[in-house]
Amino acid sequence: AAAAAAAVRRVPEAPALFSGGGAGSPSQWLAVHWWGRAALVLAQRDGAVSVSSIGSSGLRELLGERPESFPPLPLLSAPRGDPPSFFVLTREAHAVAACEGEGEPRRRVEAWELHSLRRTTPEALFKRKVDLGEYGDALTWARAYGFCADGVRQAQWRESEVSRVAISDYLSKVASLRWVLAEAASRIPSEPDALAALLDHGVERCDAALCAAAAEDATTAQVGAGSKGGGVDLSGRDIAAWRRRLLRYRKRLRVWRAIAVAEAEASGGGGGDARLDTAAHSTFRDAHLTAAAASLAQSGRYAALAVLLRAHAAPAAPRRDCGWVLDAVAEVAEVADPADYAPLVTCALEQVLRTGDGGDEAGAETEGLRGLAMSPAVERALSRGGEAAAAAEEEAEAEEVAAERARTGGGGSGRIAYAGRVGACAWLCARVRQIEARSGLLDHAITLAEIGSESVAVFDGSGDGEGGGDLSRLLGRLRQLEPLVYELGAATSLQEFEGMSAADRLQLLLDLGEQQAADAERSSADAVDAYAEVLRARIWPSLARETQPAALLRDAAVAACARGPVDGTARAAAGAAGAD
Numbered sequence: 177a178a179a180a181a182a183a184v185r186r187v188p189e190a191p192a193l194f195s196g197g198g199a200g201s202p203s204q205w206l207a208v209h210w211w212g213r214a215a216l217v218l219a220q221r222d223g224a225v226s227v228s229s230i231g232s233s234g235l236r237e238l239l240g241e242r243p244e245s246f247p248p249l250p251l252l253s254a255p256r257g258d259p260p261s262f263f264v265l266t267r268e269a270h271a272v273a274a275c276e277g278e279g280e281p282r283r284r285v286e287a288w289e290l291h292s293l294r295r296t297t298p299e300a301l302f303k304r305k306v307d308l309g310e311y312g313d314a315l316t317w318a319r320a321y322g323f324c325a326d327g328v329r330q331a332q333w334r335e336s337e338v339s340r341v342a343i344s345d346y347l348s349k350v351a352s353l354r355w356v357l358a359e360a361a362s363r364i365p366s367e368p369d370a371l372a373a374l375l376d377h378g379v380e381r382c383d384a385a386l387c388a389a390a391a392e393d394a395t396t397a398q399v400g401a402g403s404k405g406g407g408v409d410l411s412g413r414d415i416a417a418w419r420r421r422l423l424r425y426r427k428r429l430r431v432w433r434a435i436a437v438a439e440a441e442a443s444g445g446g447g448g449d450a451r452l453d454t455a456a457h458s459t460f461r462d463a464h465l466t467a468a469a470a471s472l473a474q475s476g477r478y479a480a481l482a483v484l485l486r487a488h489a490a491p492a493a494p495r496r497d498c499g500w501v502l503d504a505v506a507e508v509a510e511v512a513d514p515a516d517y518a519p520l521v522t523c524a525l526e527q528v529l530r531t532g533d534g535g536d537e538a539g540a541e542t543e544g545l546r547g548l549a550m551s552p553a554v555e556r557a558l559s560r561g562g563e564a565a566a567a568a569e570e571e572a573e574a575e576e577v578a579a580e581r582a583r584t585g586g587g588g589s590g591r592i593a594y595a596g597r598v599g600a601c602a603w604l605c606a607r608v609r610q611i612e613a614r615s616g617l618l619d620h621a622i623t624l625a626e627i628g629s630e631s632v633a634v635f636d637g638s639g640d641g642e643g644g645g646d647l648s649r650l651l652g653r654l655r656q657l658e659p660l661v662y663e664l665g666a667a668t669s670l671q672e673f674e675g676m677s678a679a680d681r682l683q684l685l686l687d688l689g690e691q692q693a694a695d696a697e698r699s700s701a702d703a704v705d706a707y708a709e710v711l712r713a714r715i716w717p718s719l720a721r722e723t724q725p726a727a728l729l730r731d732a733a734v735a736a737c738a739r740g741p742v743d744g745t746a747r748a749a750a751g752a753a754g755a756d
Contacts, residue, residue: 207252209262217255217262223248225264225293246291261294299323306331326350338365340373347377353410356381357418361425364454368433371452372560375426382419386412420572427569428461428468431487434550434557435480441551442479469504476509478517485524486548487558488570501527502603510615514624521624523548525631528600597632601647604628608650612670618654618661621670625651656681656721664688682728685715 202222209217215229215238226243228235237243251265266289271282296304298321305314306327318325329349336342350356360378365371389412410418436450460468465488472481485501501524508517550558604625612621629651657673660666666688673681689711719725 202248206249209252209254211255211260217252218243219250219252219264221249223250223266225250225252227293244293257294259295261292264291264293265289266291303327324351326352326355330355333359338363338367338370338374340370343373343377347374353381353385353415357422361418361421364452364458366451366454368429368450368452371429372426375422375429378422379419379426382415382422385410385415386419389415423569423572425461427487427572429457430558430560431484432457432460433560434483434487434554437557438479438483438551438554439477441553466500466503469500470507473504473507474509476512478508478520481517482520482548483550483554483558485520486550499528499599499603502600502607506603506607506610510611510620511617512620514611514620514627518627519548521627522631525600525604525628526635528603529597529632529635531596531599597635600628601632601645604632605646605650608654609670612654616669618658618670622651622654622658625654652721656718659718660685660688664691678722678728679732681722682719682732685719686732689715 200221202220203224204221205218206221207217207219211217211227214231215227216235217225217227218235219225220243223246224243225246226235227238229238246264247266247268249267253263253265255262268287268289269284270287271284298317302314302317302321302323305311305317309331311328311332314328315325317323318328329346333342333346333350336346347356347359357378360374360381363374365374432452433450440450463471465484469481469484472484481504485504505517505520505524514521608621608625608628611624612618625647629647632647653674654670657666657668657670660668660673664685666684668684676684716725716729719729722728
């Protein structure tokens with residue numbers, strides 16, 4: 177410090193060629209260095225340091241309107257490097273009170289600072305100010321040189337929590353539409369209200385850009401602040417794609433909130449708005465609708481699946497392919513009792529039945545997925561945003577569903593697009609057989625067939641509780657097989673049973689009945705009477721579902737007699753056949 181002070185005192189007076197620099201005056205020149213071929217670095221006693229170009233009219237300041245200001249008596253190094261830079265060493269003296277008693281004199285403390293000045297461009301300096309968080313200075317430079325201030329607003333947005341205030345103060349002032357939409361589609365705050373505001377802002381920016389493009393009758397929408405940064409060109413198609421994505425995200429957020437309310441109510445808890453699990457919500461909103469529904473079905477979250485299906489009911493488009501609804505229900509585990517998710521099956525079938533010939537007129541008495549009962553709290557969560565927003569979101573997601581099903585060729589049990597009565601019955605038959613084949617639970621298959629058959633019958637207006645055609649025949653065969661499995665102990669599958677001829681099914685019944693009679697003989701003196709009782713109580717109810725049960729049983733009795741001596745079993749069969 178002492179050596180530096182001595183060096184300052186040895187600074188010579190200003191050369192004669194500089195006018196107005198009297199010795200000891202504030203404007204006395206202390207240092208002069210070359211800055212390139214036609215510029216000088218000049219330092220004054222009062223601390224002013226300037227870089228000035230030499231021209232015919234004299235010196236012109238290159239650092240702006242005025243020189244850089246430092247404390248008095250600065251020390252400068254010679255410029256070096258390419259681009260050139262130099263150092264400025266400054267000293268300031270501060271008076272501080274003594275630590276010991278009040279009467280002690282104040283002491284002086286010297287503070288030394290080393291500054292670096294270098295050649296740069298306005299753009300580079302602007303970026304450096306942004307990187308250092310000196311946003312006020314960066315905005316000043318942007319205004320002075322006509323820069324786009326997006327870099328400042330983007331940095332401020334990244335440092336802020338997502339909120340309506342941050343959206344208004346920072347994001348709304350970013351000119352680059354592409355950047356704004358990317359932020360709106362990627363950031364997921366934990367507060368649902370903040371995410372809703374962010375998505376709303378993204379949709380509003382898209383709408384404004386599309387309106388501007390339409391007004392200008394141009395093929396591209398010019399968005400941004402021009403050629404000096406921040407501006408981008410987005411085609412109308414690109415903007416529309418961003419808009420569909422944000423609308424889908426917005427609807428998925430509403431569904432997520434409604435699911436949280438429904439599951440909280442189902443568990444006995446409150447129906448308050450839950451904070452978002454950002455990772456789980458990101459997966460949920462990016463999943464295709466069919467995949468999201470399948471995931472809920474596979475995990476047994478029936479309340480959540482009901483909300484998802486209810487949110488995507490489409491009464492305004494009766495002919496829209498609703499096969500994805502049945503695809504979702506088909507993802508429920510085969511070991512689950514269909515009675516536990518019967519409302520899902522009924523309303524899904526109604527929705528698909530409405531898509532057949534006749535549209536809404538054919539199913540005027542049904543509500544489809546809108547028939548899924550929701551609590552008032554869940555309905556409020558689903559209706560956030562109003563009807564106009566819901567209509568835009570529905571249309572956007574319908575386009576994605578249609579595109580996905582076209583790409584994959586449909587989905588579900590039969591990998592076909594189910595629609596109308598024929599499609600609903602085809603799905604039911606396939607799913608019933610699938611449940612029995614995969615789980616071996618014949619009672620679950622029967623339950624699903626009965627639920628579906630009743631739904632089809634109600635839709636038809638028959639009121640008899642059974643749909644016709646293949647579904648009715650399948651239900652009859654299931655009910656015929658039921659006593660064989662659960663009462664007579666048959667190990668026959670539905671596929672095997674359906675593949676048998678009527679005579680083979682009767683023979684199976686007789687064989688099982690004979691075994692039952694043998695078991696009953698131990699407690700009865702008459703084996704024939706025991707077999708006849710089994711025949712009437714067990715075999716005949718199942719046999720009665722055949723087309724001509726009496727004729728089948730009579731033929732079986734005749735065939736048994738023809739094969740050999742008429743034993744008690746044959747006589748019992750013949751007697752029962754004759755009696756019936």
